[in-house]
Amino acid sequence: MFNKILIANRGEIAVRVMRACREMGIKSVAVYSTIDRDALHVQTANEAVCIGEAPPGESYLNIDSIMDAVRTTGAEVIHPGYGFLAENHLFAERCEKDGIIFIGPNSKAMKLVGDKIASRKVIEEAGIPFIPGMKSKSTSVGKCIAEAEKIGYPVLLKASAGGGGKGMRIARSKEELAPAVEAGMRESQSAFGDPSVYLEKFIEQPRHIEFQVLADNYGNAVHLFERECSIQRRHQKIIEETPSTALNDDLRRRMGETALQVVKVSGYTNAGTVEMLLDRDMNYYFLEVNARLQVEHPVTEVVIGIDLVHAQIRIAAGEKMWLKQDSIKQNGHAIECRIYAEDPENNFLPSAGKILFMKEPSGPGIRHDCGVYSGYEVSVFYDPILSKLITWAPSREICCKRMAAALADFPLLGIKTDIEFLREAVSHPEFAAGNTFTDFISANMPSWAPSADDNILNNALIAASVYSKYARKSPSFSKSTAELPTPWQEIGDWQIAGGSG
Amino acid sequence: MEQEFTYQEKIHTVKLDADNEESPKADSFKASIEDKQFKFNVSRISDNCFSIILDGKSRIVYAAESEDNVFVHLDGRVIKLAKADNDQKKFAGDSLAFGVKDEISTPMPGKVVKVLVAEGEKVEAGQSLVIVESMKMENDIKSPTNGSVKSIHFKAGELVEPGQPIIKLEPED
Numbered sequence: 326m327f328n329k330i331l332i333a334n335r336g337e338i339a340v341r342v343m344r345a346c347r348e349m350g351i352k353s354v355a356v357y358s359t360i361d362r363d364a365l366h367v368q369t370a371n372e373a374v375c376i377g378e379a380p381p382g383e384s385y386l387n388i389d390s391i392m393d394a395v396r397t398t399g400a401e402v403i404h405p406g407y408g409f410l411a412e413n414h415l416f417a418e419r420c421e422k423d424g425i426i427f428i429g430p431n432s433k434a435m436k437l438v439g440d441k442i443a444s445r446k447v448i449e450e451a452g453i454p455f456i457p458g459m460k461s462k463s464t465s466v467g468k469c470i471a472e473a474e475k476i477g478y479p480v481l482l483k484a485s486a487g488g489g490g491k492g493m494r495i496a497r498s499k500e501e502l503a504p505a506v507e508a509g510m511r512e513s514q515s516a517f518g519d520p521s522v523y524l525e526k527f528i529e530q531p532r533h534i535e536f537q538v539l540a541d542n543y544g545n546a547v548h549l550f551e552r553e554c555s556i557q558r559r560h561q562k563i564i565e566e567t568p569s570t571a572l573n574d575d576l577r578r579r580m581g582e583t584a585l586q587v588v589k590v591s592g593y594t595n596a597g598t599v600e601m602l603l604d605r606d607m608n609y610y611f612l613e614v615n616a617r618l619q620v621e622h623p624v625t626e627v628v629i630g631i632d633l634v635h636a637q638i639r640i641a642a643g644e645k646m647w648l649k650q651d652s653i654k655q656n657g658h659a660i661e662c663r664i665y666a667e668d669p670e671n672n673f674l675p676s677a678g679k680i681l682f683m684k685e686p687s688g689p690g691i692r693h694d695c696g697v698y699s700g701y702e703v704s705v706f707y708d709p710i711l712s713k714l715i716t717w718a719p720s721r722e723i724c725c726k727r728m729a730a731a732l733a734d735f736p737l738l739g740i741k742t743d744i745e746f747l748r749e750a751v752s753h754p755e756f757a758a759g760n761t762f763t764d765f766i767s768a769n770m771p772s773w774a775p776s777a778d779d780n781i782l783n784n785a786l787i788a789a790s791v792y793s794k795y796a797r798k799s800p801s802f803s804k805s806t807a808e809l810p811t812p813w814q815e816i817g818d819w820q821i822a823g824g825s826g
Numbered sequence: 827m828e829q830e831f832t833y834q835e836k837i838h839t840v841k842l843d844a845d846n847e848e849s850p851k852a853d854s855f856k857a858s859i860e861d862k863q864f865k866f867n868v869s870r871i872s873d874n875c876f877s878i879i880l881d882g883k884s885r886i887v888y889a890a891e892s893e894d895n896v897f898v899h900l901d902g903r904v905i906k907l908a909k910a911d912n913d914q915k916k917f918a919g920d921s922l923a924f925g926v927k928d929e930i931s932t933p934m935p936g937k938v939v940k941v942l943v944a945e946g947e948k949v950e951a952g953q954s955l956v957i958v959e960s961m962k963m964e965n966d967i968k969s970p971t972n973g974s975v976k977s978i979h980f981k982a983g984e985l986v987e988p989g990q991p992i993i994k995l996e997p998e999d
Contacts, residue, residue: 681890733902
């Protein structure tokens with residue numbers, strides 16, 4: 326087994342991977358940018374190396390700097406997490422060239438499935454159903470407009486080099502398309518270092534169903550069933566669950582077989598996800614392969630009972646597939662809510678600042694993959710995901726209630742988050758009914774604002790005055806040092822001796 | 827002890843006094859807000875955590891403060907109260923999409939991606955003025971009013987600090 330793994334990422338996913346390393350007796354190395362010195366992943370690792378300045382291009386996307394850190398620490402393996410370099414086939418190739426093991430798919434399969442256009446060609450040849458779209462990526466607005474005419478509006482613009490909703494926009498007409506392409510290219514360049522975009526037909530009110538797959542390096546693969554990821558804002562998922570209320574056993578079996586077929590024809594290895602769209606008539610279409618461990622992997626872990634990061638590490642170490650498809654079963658129900666530093670009252674725009682106080686929810690069936698802590702300063706440079714809250718229960722009904730209770734029990738003060746919004750979403754009758762489509766938020770909770778009745782306000786005012794009263798009493802109480810006068814301020818006007826001549 | 831807090835632009839006054847009834851391991855208080863009276867006891871669990879029993883209802887309350895605000899968490903809700911000596915500042919909210927009538931700025935650091943208007947240009951309420959990037963997401967800042975662009979202070983590629991006016995408008999009367 327490996328001796329030391331360098332995690333080329335940050336935040337909650339880096340912490341989660343380090344946990345797996347610790348459990349497997351493997352040392353972990355954190356890399357961090359100058360602004361991330363106080364980040365939780367730096368504190369969690371066994372060793373830590375600073376790799377550059379705050380902007381991702383200078384640190385977390387800086388391949389040379391990361392490979393230097395690999396050399397100085399003697400790590401023989403890299404885990405890329407999600408985002409950043411996780412789906413960068415040049416990075417995977419560099420690892421292969423330098424004799425460093427990359428925990429993820431082989432670079433050839435990664436390159437193929439990462440090129441959304443090229444992979445669709447392979448899928449088409451294998452007879453797997455897919456969504457009509459552009460046959461090649463582009464950085465030209467004119468080309469996109471021409472292709473959109475062929476595909477037919479509405480179209481969906483996506484970044485070719487990565488996911489996470491970055492660069493994604495819907496355009497319903499030619500007038501909407503040009504600015505959408507420009508903005509999408511800029512976001513894609515910023516997030517992945519590659520501005521290429523492509524278009525596909527936009528399917529109205531689809532359900533987004535994805536299958537988790539695991540493949541060893543010898544051609545053996547299993548799927549670990551589906552995740553339903555339909556609740557999204559800005560084309561980014563915020564609530565995921567498994568099993569999906571949309572599937573019956575037969576559809577599930579067929580989609581699972583399709584997922585394995587995709588793995589086979591693409592030569593994919595290690596952990597990945599086959600994304601599909603389900604339309605209102607229960608037809609499914611291959612969308613793309615996500616060649617990485619995904620944000621929402623925990624819901625699969627708690628329902629199937631398998632640690633996916635452990636599995637990734639074992640496969641990367643050359644172990645032959647030890648799981649049998651027949652013995653993989655779904656048990657109970659799981660929901661994940663993504664906790665973001667965002668303001669749901671204002672179009673989910675990012676909210677930076679200091680977390681003055683937070684307390685993580687806990688209890689039976691509650692898992693919290695967290696990347697932040699009380700006192701931590703959330704910056705503007707990186708994805709605003711703070712943590713993931715996952716609940717498991719024997720039934721979906723209890724799972725929803727458990728999630729709502731956990732979200733209510735999660736104080737996070739100082740910055741805006743989507744915690745209250747999420748609680749209302751999982752408590753919404755449409756969610757309870759399982760009517761989760763990608764337009765769930767705009768259809769059921771447009772222009773959401775927290776409900777503030779007088780009762781809550783009065784109790785909050787009482788609490789605030791009680792807090793302030795106790796705060797004044799105790800001199801060691803945490804207060805911003807800016808409020809205490811310093812000797813320099815008390816002296817009065819002063820200047821450097823000698824004058825300015 | 828009297829304290830003032832501002833919530834959604836309205837000032838609320840809380841009068842808090844010790845209640846002389848004894849209660850083991852807890853402090854008893856009386857409070858009045860406008861014309862309502864409350865009696866409750868408080869057990870301080872930590873700097874940021876209190877147990878409050880009011881009218882038999884037991885709650886755990888979390889609170890923390892910054893220079894300008896006190897944040898409270900109770901019943902699954904976060905309420906942000908501005909401290910009394912905080913004048914009605916430039917920031918009416920926490921989003922990027924606001925501005926005082928004539929000054930467009932952002933409440934957090936970001937980078938100007940594209941300025942969509944020119945000096946002297948007439949603008950309408952809701953019209954996009956500038957695109958600013960924060961946390962890898964681009965945000966369209968729209969004009970809060972009809973009027974015209976008085977001056978532009980930043981160009982594409984420049985970094986902006988919170989509160990720095992990016993564009994100044996001349997609102998229509």
